[in-house]
Amino acid sequence: GKKSLRQKVVDELKHYYNGFHLLWIDTTVAARMVWRLLHGQVLTRRERRRLLRTCADLFRLVPFLVFVIVPFMEFLLPVFLKLFPEMLPSTFETESKKEEKQKKKLNAKLELAKFLRETIAEMTKRNKADTG
Numbered sequence: 001g002k003k004s005l006r007q008k009v010v011d012e013l014k015h016y017y018n019g020f021h022l023l024w025i026d027t028t029v030a031a032r033m034v035w036r037l038l039h040g041q042v043l044t045r046r047e048r049r050r051l052l053r054t055c056a057d058l059f060r061l062v063p064f065l066v067f068v069i070v071p072f073m074e075f076l077l078p079v080f081l082k083l084f085p086e087m088l089p090s091t092f093e094t095e096s097k098k099e100e101k102q103k104k105k106l107n108a109k110l111e112l113a114k115f116l117r118e119t120i121a122e123m124t125k126r127n128k129a130d131t132g
Contacts, residue, residue, distance in 0.1 A: 016068065019092035023057060026091065030054040057089035064089060 003011070033043060033051045043051065064087065067077045081088060 015092070015094075019089070022091035023061070023089060026050070026054045026057065053090060057091060060087060060089045063087060064092070 030051050033047055037043060067073045067080070
């Protein structure tokens, strides 16, 4: 069924709260990783990727905060997300957006694999023609 306006507002506030809470957790974990790096320890590839994602999220947070702080500017957020899809920090993404991103990446990989397969087949034909 349809949600009331009050329920939609409550859901959005919960979404923002959860996003900021997850960003805070990621930031504290990233701070510990930076501390370890400064003391000469080496990070794993997974930790390095998490640290880079958290730093990128913190840089994305600055323009995002403008939409949260300025009254009624959050109504323009969908327009800006259409123009700049990577503007939103990763902790604020919904599951549907994450699935959509994964589908796009998978389609791109499939297209690349198809191109490589066709290229190899063409090279094989050319080599057979040269040797025959």
